[in-house]
Amino acid sequence: MIRFDSVSKSYPKQSRPALREVSLDIAKGEFVFLVGSSGSGKSTFLRLILREERASHGQVHVLGKDLAKLSNWKVPQMRRQLGTVFQDFRLLPNKTVAENVAFAQEVIGKPRGEIRKAVPQVLELVGLGGKEERMPGELSGGEQQRVAIARAFVNRPALLIADEPTGNLDPQTSVGIMKLLDRINRTGTTVIMATHDQQIVDQMRKRVIELEQGRLVRDQSRGVYGYQH
């Protein structure tokens, strides 16, 4: 599904590379936590998968494609198979819940009939049935994140990338979001989640990848957030 072959990434005007010689494999259907302190390279790792950045050295394969060889105009096609969720939700404030989710389908040219069917279905799945016509501002943080997850999942991506999805939520709400992501994972969707939330990582007991100053320092199946010091 995803393969990194000794991938390094340095940004111009920065002496220290953001990623150094990272190699790993993520198989289809896995649930992976990406942990590490701020500036450890988590965001760069995710941006490389989304092809928002290109690797300086090494190869990044996503969904069987070498991203270095993927031409620019094919990138949108590749991104349609990825779903993304962020800490700050990134909803459109002037559109209703249903419109926000439908937006993800409209802009890739899905037929209207299909959208009308898929949107209530996915809102039901994330537990927002009956809130289609609400505006994002009227919802709680947890509900807003559910809308964002619905939008990321409505096109049934093979891979869901979540960048600190619980970063703005209280522990109880976070548990609900994690249950939802787990449910999505069980449908066969690979989930990669960057997080700082120790409690969640420790509870879920999934694969943990830890980055430190751009290096891969730990890759542990059924791991916890960090070693006890």
Added chain:
Amino acid sequence: MRAQFVMSEIGVGLRRNLTMTFAVIISVALSLALFGGSLLMSEQVGRMKGFWYDKANVSIYLCNKQDAQEAGEAANSGGGGAGGVATCRKGAVTDEQKKQIESELKAMSLVKSVTYESADEAYKHYQEQYGHTALASSITPDQMQESFRVKLKNPEKYKVVTSAFAGRDGIHTVDDQRQAIDDLFRILNYLNMAAVGIMAIMLIVALLLIVNTVRVSAFSRRRETGIMRLVGASSFYIQVPFIMEAAVAGLIGALFACVMLVSGQYFVIDHGVGLRDKIQLIDFMGWGSVLAKLPYVLFIGLLMPSMAAFIALRKYLKV
């Protein structure tokens, strides 16, 4: 691609930047009106050239007794011919010289017709034209010059006649009226160039405004475009609303420019000021010429802002 979705995006974008859109429309309208105006002007100049060149002819003025006297006096005083025409020094033109000139003119393939005007006829014409002035009453037929009036098949080539006959004995001057017309056209040409220059400046202003509008527009919709990018909307799909916005504003501007050109023809030339009736010396263009320019104006009004928007998007919209 869903047309309805794109259309609503364009509407939202144009309304959001209403003031900027107005600025774009006005500057596009003015620059394109100048563009159409200068196209029409150069066509008008071309028409006037044909019209006047046809009417104008080359006049070969011959020396009379007075010219010979003046030339002789100037030579004797040692002034190097400052006070007279050197070719008249040998006296007034002779019948032989006249015959020679006439036959040479008739032999030239360039010449269409030659008419001879005697001094008496010249005097009569002069009195007809300027009879009421004080100067005219002091002039006598003796002071008038005999002349040949030459019409050419190709009026552009008047210089051939000038170089063949100027400086010959018995010929006072070769005067071609086209020289005067050329001066007039040169002025008209400068005016036209000034119009083109102003148009170019207006066009640059319009383009800069469009670039800025697109930048503001892209910035105010960065949330939407960011999401579109993430869910895999094609760059074409993301860019189309912005380009269409510029195209719609440009087209509205171009329509205003067309209205300006048409009402210019209507109110300044045909009716209103009514130049067509007041200046009969000028053969003004008809409606066909004006209408023929409108498609160009519309086309450029549509194309140019779209291109500007497209270029601006490369810079301000990450796709």
